[in-house]
Amino acid sequence: MHFDHLESADPDVTAALTDEVDRQNDTLAMIASENHVSEAVLEAQGSALTNKYAEGYPGERYYGGCEPADEIEELAIERAKELYGADHVNVQPHSGSQANMGVYLAVLDPGDKILSLDLTHGGHLSHGHPANFAGQVYEVEQYEVDAETGRLDYDELRAQAEEYDPDIVVSGYSAYPRTVEWERIQEAADAADAYHLADIAHITGLVAAGVHPSPVGVADFVTGSTHKTIRAGRGGIIMCDEEYADDIDSAVFPGMQGGPLMHNVAGKAVGFGEALEPEFEEYAQATVDNAKALGDRLQEHGLDLVSDGTDNHLVLIDLRPSHPDTTGKEVEEALEEAGIVLNANTVPGETRSAFNPSGIRAGTPGLTTRGFDEEACEEVADLIYEVVDAPDDEDVIAEVSARVDELTDEFDLYGEDSEGLVYE
Numbered sequence: 001m002h003f004d005h006l007e008s009a010d011p012d013v014t015a016a017l018t019d020e021v022d023r024q025n026d027t028l029a030m031i032a033s034e035n036h037v038s039e040a041v042l043e044a045q046g047s048a049l050t051n052k053y054a055e056g057y058p059g060e061r062y063y064g065g066c067e068p069a070d071e072i073e074e075l076a077i078e079r080a081k082e083l084y085g086a087d088h089v090n091v092q093p094h095s096g097s098q099a100n101m102g103v104y105l106a107v108l109d110p111g112d113k114i115l116s117l118d119l120t121h122g123g124h125l126s127h128g129h130p131a132n133f134a135g136q137v138y139e140v141e142q143y144e145v146d147a148e149t150g151r152l153d154y155d156e157l158r159a160q161a162e163e164y165d166p167d168i169v170v171s172g173y174s175a176y177p178r179t180v181e182w183e184r185i186q187e188a189a190d191a192a193d194a195y196h197l198a199d200i201a202h203i204t205g206l207v208a209a210g211v212h213p214s215p216v217g218v219a220d221f222v223t224g225s226t227h228k229t230i231r232a233g234r235g236g237i238i239m240c241d242e243e244y245a246d247d248i249d250s251a252v253f254p255g256m257q258g259g260p261l262m263h264n265v266a267g268k269a270v271g272f273g274e275a276l277e278p279e280f281e282e283y284a285q286a287t288v289d290n291a292k293a294l295g296d297r298l299q300e301h302g303l304d305l306v307s308d309g310t311d312n313h314l315v316l317i318d319l320r321p322s323h324p325d326t327t328g329k330e331v332e333e334a335l336e337e338a339g340i341v342l343n344a345n346t347v348p349g350e351t352r353s354a355f356n357p358s359g360i361r362a363g364t365p366g367l368t369t370r371g372f373d374e375e376a377c378e379e380v381a382d383l384i385y386e387v388v389d390a391p392d393d394e395d396v397i398a399e400v401s402a403r404v405d406e407l408t409d410e411f412d413l414y415g416e417d418s419e420g421l422v423y424e
């Protein structure tokens with residue numbers, strides 16, 4: 001990574017930025033929503049497009065000088081359409097939360113009713129949590145996963161939709177390790193004559209590659225983040241049928257945003273282009289295979305996984321059965337000390353607080369980008385287990401940390417040798 005100009009202009013920011021690049025190089029990024037974009041995406045995002053105002057949409061801008069911006073936004077849109085088979089795509093939302101906001105603004109009135117998954121069961125703040133604008137502007141009722149199986153109960157959801165009569169049913173989750181059956185959620189939405197928003201933020205890459213079923217063509221609206229399992233840089237996206245195109249576009253601009261972040265739109269164009277390459281399908285499949293290998297090995301160690309396993313890129317460990325006196329936060333902190341970065345997470349039927357919950361969530365998108373295979377992920381599971389079992393043991397932490405150093409050297413990232421960025 002070169003920071004030639006930055007280094008002379010601003011040594012303080014350079015120092016912190018260099019620390020961050022080193023941190024990403026030297027630790028295992030297992031936060032399930034994180035990934036590493038290519039250097040091509042980094043260059044697009046760190047470009048002169050940050051200078052350009054392009055309010056409006058390609059061909060209909062409120063400012064002059066938008067020709068290159070138009071070309072870039074059109075590339076991003078066309079590539080996303082090809083990836084997802086969507087009729088209409090809006091690539092301007094600044095992030096996944098803004099994508100959801102755009103949909104609400106397009107089709108709901110204040111006080112309308114949202115039916116969405118409870119945050120502690122794997123939902124997202126932007127689905128109507130009281131701390132989020134969605135919870136303040138709309139009326140919200142939440143569904144839960146089945147306490148026994150950790151899985152969605154589609155029959156129950158449908159019954160709840162009939163009872164509550166929402167205006168929109170929101171699906172798509174932050175900590176749900178299983179395949180989502182979009183048609184079954186659509187049935188629940190239909191039963192209440194409600195819209196269906198499928199928020200694929202976490203699985204945008206898996207859906208693009210066809211390793212998770214797609215809600216495009218099923219749900220009325222599909223939203224996502226562009227920086228999680230798809231490596232298109234930080235941002236959001238909305239997809240819908242042509243009939244909602246104008247409503248969505250005017251909700252995003254001028255409804256809730258000003259000028260688009262064109263440098264991020266360029267990152268999306270580049271990342272979507274990469275995702276159209278055949279190698280991306282291999283990457284997405286490897287991400288899922290790696291999560292399965294990680295989960296299987298954690299279970300062999302006697303750890304309990306919510307829903308008893310995974311179909312996607314993440315596992316959710318419930319510490320209570322195997323380690324009732326250990327909290328997720330303790331494990332998160334001990335693992336971070338050892339160089340494995342993931343997050344404490346609530347589990348269905350949570351008995352602790354959201355700040356110090358009973359679970360940990362671990363994902364494989366970042367490791368898979370670095371080239372980790374199933375065997376390497378099994379080793380990571382061994383390391384996680386050692387720390388879960390002895391979070392206060394400094395010798396264990398030191399030993400795990402040494403092993404993490406070897407792994408990060410073997411699977412290099414953004415270093416002199418950027419092999420880790422090649423999808424293998």
Ligand SMILES: *Cc1c(COP(=O)(O)O)cnc(C)c1O
Nearest residue numbers: 095096097124172173174201225
């Ligand atoms: C991550 C996520 C989002 C969007 O988050 P941003 O940080 O705004 O991109 C939205 N919905 C779900 C389910 C998520 O997991």
